[in-house]
Amino acid sequence: MKKMLLPALAAALVLTACGTKSADQAENTAETAETRQVMPSDIAYVQVEAVLAQCDLYQTEGVALQEKTQKAQKSWAQREKSLQAEAAQLQEKYEKGLITSRDAQAQQESIQKRVASYQANAQKEAQTLDEENFVFSNRAQDLLQRAVKEINADGKYKLIINASALIDADTTLNITPAVLAKVNELYAADQKSAKK
Structure with missing residues (x-):
C-alpha cells in the first residue's frame, strides 16, 4: 500500500505544480492583456486637411503663395500664347509671299530665341515657386507636429490618427x-x- 500511495502522491504533486503554473501563466497573460488594452479615451483623431486649410499660416502666407503661383501660371500661358500667335503670323505672311525667305528665317530665329529665353525664365520661376511651396508645406507640417506634441504632452492619448484614414468614429474623439x-x-x- 505504501508503494502505491507514494507514486500517487508524487503524481498529485506534479499535477498540482503544473496546475499552479498554468494558473500563474493565465493570470500574467490576463494582466498583460489588461495593461495593453486601449480605452476609447486613449484615442483621438485630427482632420489634418481642415487644420491646414483653416490655420492662420495658410490664411496669411498660403493664400498669398497660391495667388502668386496662379499669377505666374497665367503669365506663362499668356506669354506662350503670344509667342505661338507671333509664329503663326510669320508663317502666314511667308506662305502668302508677303516677306522674303531671308526675312522669315531671321524673324523665326528671333522668335526661337525669345521662346528659349521665356522657357529658361519660366523654369527658374517654377523652381523658385516649387521651393517656396516646399518650405511652406514643411512649416505647416512642423506646426502641426508641434501642436499635437504639446496637446499630448501629458501622454493622455496613446494613439492620434489622421482623420483622412477614418471610416467611422465618434465625434468625441475629434481633437481638431x-x-x-x-x-x-x-x-x-x-x-x-521672427520680428524681434
Whole structure:
C-alpha cells in the first residue's frame, strides 16, 4: 500500500505544480492583456486637411503663395500664347509671299530665341515657386507636429490618427479644434519671435 500511495502522491504533486503554473501563466497573460488594452479615451483623431486649410499660416502666407503661383501660371500661358500667335503670323505672311525667305528665317530665329529665353525664365520661376511651396508645406507640417506634441504632452492619448484614414468614429474623439487653436498659437509665437 505504501508503494502505491507514494507514486500517487508524487503524481498529485506534479499535477498540482503544473496546475499552479498554468494558473500563474493565465493570470500574467490576463494582466498583460489588461495593461495593453486601449480605452476609447486613449484615442483621438485630427482632420489634418481642415487644420491646414483653416490655420492662420495658410490664411496669411498660403493664400498669398497660391495667388502668386496662379499669377505666374497665367503669365506663362499668356506669354506662350503670344509667342505661338507671333509664329503663326510669320508663317502666314511667308506662305502668302508677303516677306522674303531671308526675312522669315531671321524673324523665326528671333522668335526661337525669345521662346528659349521665356522657357529658361519660366523654369527658374517654377523652381523658385516649387521651393517656396516646399518650405511652406514643411512649416505647416512642423506646426502641426508641434501642436499635437504639446496637446499630448501629458501622454493622455496613446494613439492620434489622421482623420483622412477614418471610416467611422465618434465625434468625441475629434481633437481638431484644439489642434487648430494650438497651431495658430504656435504660428503667432513664431511670427512674434521672427520680428524681434
